[in-house]
Amino acid sequence: MVNIAVLGYGTVGSGVVEVINTNHESINKKAGQEINIKYVLDLRDFPGDPVQEKIVHDYNIILNDDEVSIVVEVMGGVEPAYTFVKSALERGKSVATSNKELVAKHGSELIALAKQKNLNFLFEASVGGGIPIIRPLNQSLTADEICEITGILNGTTNFILTKMRQEGSEFDDVLKEAQALGYAERNPAADVEGYDACRKIAILSSLAYGSQVDYEDIYTEGITKITAKDIAFAERFGYTIKLLGSSKRVDGHIYCMVAPTMISDANPLYSVNGVFNGIFVNGNVLGDVMFYGSGAGKLPTASAVVSDIVDEVKHLHTNIMTTWSSKKLELADISSSRKRFYVRAEGRLTERQEEAEAVFGPVVAAELDGISGEFAFITEVMSEKEYEEKAQKFHGILNRIRVDK
Amino acid sequence: MVNIAVLGYGTVGSGVVEVINTNHESINKKAGQEINIKYVLDLRDFPGDPVQEKIVHDYNIILNDDEVSIVVEVMGGVEPAYTFVKSALERGKSVATSNKELVAKHGSELIALAKQKNLNFLFEASVGGGIPIIRPLNQSLTADEICEITGILNGTTNFILTKMRQEGSEFDDVLKEAQALGYAERNPAADVEGYDACRKIAILSSLAYGSQVDYEDIYTEGITKITAKDIAFAERFGYTIKLLGSSKRVDGHIYCMVAPTMISDANPLYSVNGVFNGIFVNGNVLGDVMFYGSGAGKLPTASAVVSDIVDEVKHLHTNIMTTWSSKKLELADISSSRKRFYVRAEGRLTERQEEAEAVFGPVVAAELDGISGEFAFITEVMSEKEYEEKAQKFHGILNRIRVDK
Numbered sequence: 001m002v003n004i005a006v007l008g009y010g011t012v013g014s015g016v017v018e019v020i021n022t023n024h025e026s027i028n029k030k031a032g033q034e035i036n037i038k039y040v041l042d043l044r045d046f047p048g049d050p051v052q053e054k055i056v057h058d059y060n061i062i063l064n065d066d067e068v069s070i071v072v073e074v075m076g077g078v079e080p081a082y083t084f085v086k087s088a089l090e091r092g093k094s095v096a097t098s099n100k101e102l103v104a105k106h107g108s109e110l111i112a113l114a115k116q117k118n119l120n121f122l123f124e125a126s127v128g129g130g131i132p133i134i135r136p137l138n139q140s141l142t143a144d145e146i147c148e149i150t151g152i153l154n155g156t157t158n159f160i161l162t163k164m165r166q167e168g169s170e171f172d173d174v175l176k177e178a179q180a181l182g183y184a185e186r187n188p189a190a191d192v193e194g195y196d197a198c199r200k201i202a203i204l205s206s207l208a209y210g211s212q213v214d215y216e217d218i219y220t221e222g223i224t225k226i227t228a229k230d231i232a233f234a235e236r237f238g239y240t241i242k243l244l245g246s247s248k249r250v251d252g253h254i255y256c257m258v259a260p261t262m263i264s265d266a267n268p269l270y271s272v273n274g275v276f277n278g279i280f281v282n283g284n285v286l287g288d289v290m291f292y293g294s295g296a297g298k299l300p301t302a303s304a305v306v307s308d309i310v311d312e313v314k315h316l317h318t319n320i321m322t323t324w325s326s327k328k329l330e331l332a333d334i335s336s337s338r339k340r341f342y343v344r345a346e347g348r349l350t351e352r353q354e355e356a357e358a359v360f361g362p363v364v365a366a367e368l369d370g371i372s373g374e375f376a377f378i379t380e381v382m383s384e385k386e387y388e389e390k391a392q393k394f395h396g397i398l399n400r401i402r403v404d405k
Numbered sequence: 406m407v408n409i410a411v412l413g414y415g416t417v418g419s420g421v422v423e424v425i426n427t428n429h430e431s432i433n434k435k436a437g438q439e440i441n442i443k444y445v446l447d448l449r450d451f452p453g454d455p456v457q458e459k460i461v462h463d464y465n466i467i468l469n470d471d472e473v474s475i476v477v478e479v480m481g482g483v484e485p486a487y488t489f490v491k492s493a494l495e496r497g498k499s500v501a502t503s504n505k506e507l508v509a510k511h512g513s514e515l516i517a518l519a520k521q522k523n524l525n526f527l528f529e530a531s532v533g534g535g536i537p538i539i540r541p542l543n544q545s546l547t548a549d550e551i552c553e554i555t556g557i558l559n560g561t562t563n564f565i566l567t568k569m570r571q572e573g574s575e576f577d578d579v580l581k582e583a584q585a586l587g588y589a590e591r592n593p594a595a596d597v598e599g600y601d602a603c604r605k606i607a608i609l610s611s612l613a614y615g616s617q618v619d620y621e622d623i624y625t626e627g628i629t630k631i632t633a634k635d636i637a638f639a640e641r642f643g644y645t646i647k648l649l650g651s652s653k654r655v656d657g658h659i660y661c662m663v664a665p666t667m668i669s670d671a672n673p674l675y676s677v678n679g680v681f682n683g684i685f686v687n688g689n690v691l692g693d694v695m696f697y698g699s700g701a702g703k704l705p706t707a708s709a710v711v712s713d714i715v716d717e718v719k720h721l722h723t724n725i726m727t728t729w730s731s732k733k734l735e736l737a738d739i740s741s742s743r744k745r746f747y748v749r750a751e752g753r754l755t756e757r758q759e760e761a762e763a764v765f766g767p768v769v770a771a772e773l774d775g776i777s778g779e780f781a782f783i784t785e786v787m788s789e790k791e792y793e794e795k796a797q798k799f800h801g802i803l804n805r806i807r808v809d810k
Binding site: 023029304306314318 | 431537
């Protein structure tokens, strides 16, 4: 029997308890022995809940109990999670976490500490909810050099963009609806400003390239400026708009960014809709693969956490190698990153197309019935810097969105 | 340094050598030590090829060389692969294979033998080419009870069906084109009759349910009877036709079959086109996930084989647990499996709709311009047995295809 302690009895924590109870027979079989939840740490009590007798309010009880082999950190936030996790590893306990802030900020240090102690620090649930992506990157795609990872990594923004497209509604209205449905937080900045996706692409990039990618270095743009007009024009041009976290290796440089991007139906992420996540990976010998599934939610996320617990039970005194060194990876300046750009501008197409082509070169342009006094166009491929320079010379730009394949 | 031997220098075997050479630095780093190809077994010589000096014609040289720790079987077919692999395991060598016939037929025995010897028998490349699916099923989805696996598991038939849809062409014409492009064998039966997909869904089901699913027990129907007319009607009803290998747990019974099936764009497999494969998995806590990528091809398949080699180097004297016992899983009789059915029949809709509804119950029916003297309809959900009974009472049925969500 292996004793575990769950830190935090919120959404994910209660999901972990539920998953272990629901599937205990098959889980114990796959783990090779029984998994017993000995403690649940929470500030609150839960009278009447089956875990009530396991609730403790003092982390030291868990830390000082040598019978606890695995600590499951599902509190979120950097502190006190970091202090708790670090001390658990120092005391010889493996850790499974769903905490993307913790992993993005302190992942390389905690991985190294786990290795040094012959323990494990696993974090499958920190990216893509229930989608297996961390373990496949770490253990399945080992024959490849990763050339690209691009993902729809945030279910809230994907839900909003999908709804805006389906209903022609504006961002603010759909955000309110998403909040009412519980898909968006009351303070939605972490999602809609792209901060959540930024931490996730930092984690995926660190694993893919084996070196520390600091999330603070990643250019991040949210979806708050996307309007119903942009979505209508995108559709007219054959595209859909997705918030992509993306990391690409081009001529030995690694470009990483989070930004709303127009993609066509040739891209496997095109049909990833609603709260679903999709993660596209290109390897130099493998070619393209994509992983798709529920990117959030109590049970899918808990499923990923429990898969880490099972792996840790199977590797109680053996470190599962994770290639993510503390050596900092210097990202390339995105100003030299090249793509096409969608521009929505004031005026009439007939009056301004020549001017647009004089400034930007050949463009594909359109006007739409029902959107008067505005038009839109898509440029050919150019660098971010070239685009910025040209955009200075063209008045009345209302929005610009990157366009990918 | 770990010495390996590659059995067979055909498409996959030469791919394995190429992948190991191309990415040797990163592969050796992830494996923790250098991987050295000591022998390549083939009946032929390859004068001028860099592997020429490693070529041997006698398997006993490999078997008797205690320096060889891993045997890579990429010959295909049951014999002599089975004899070679079994003797390798008996002599203390781990095995990685891409051979679906071997795994479907002798998987449980070879897994048990590897376990008994503290070795590994891995077969990531046997299903889905480069797509990581075996390792995720075995090591990532451990918190779940698997309720369904449905996959587009054969690239050749998916290429043919995609082309038929895009071009409105007939099966025979597209098959010839696929053969000319090298996407289909001169004898295409293994692909177009569904035998290849059948072995793959047998492997996936055995892993998902932990017991032996015999491929001979799986109802298998190919795509040779699908016509351009069926594809046109499918499109009219909002569906696309895919060859699906499917395994579902319903009320404690497991239904498994391979058959062309109409699916709508609500199904994530809908947009898996061309030679790509997609594998959909539903877990009782995870919900839906899908894995997508190149299901065949020299380098993608070799990438999966090499990922197994890396795993075996990391686990030289430790068995990686695989839940696939030799206990036979009795599949449920598909006659009680329930779904909707598409029927294409002789006659005019106006003249026969009443008769169709009298026999089959409520239907959605259509005629198409350009297809005269025929109409088609889709029934409500019924069992295979009910369908067969009703179909006996309705003359002039030209084709019937199962319809899924």
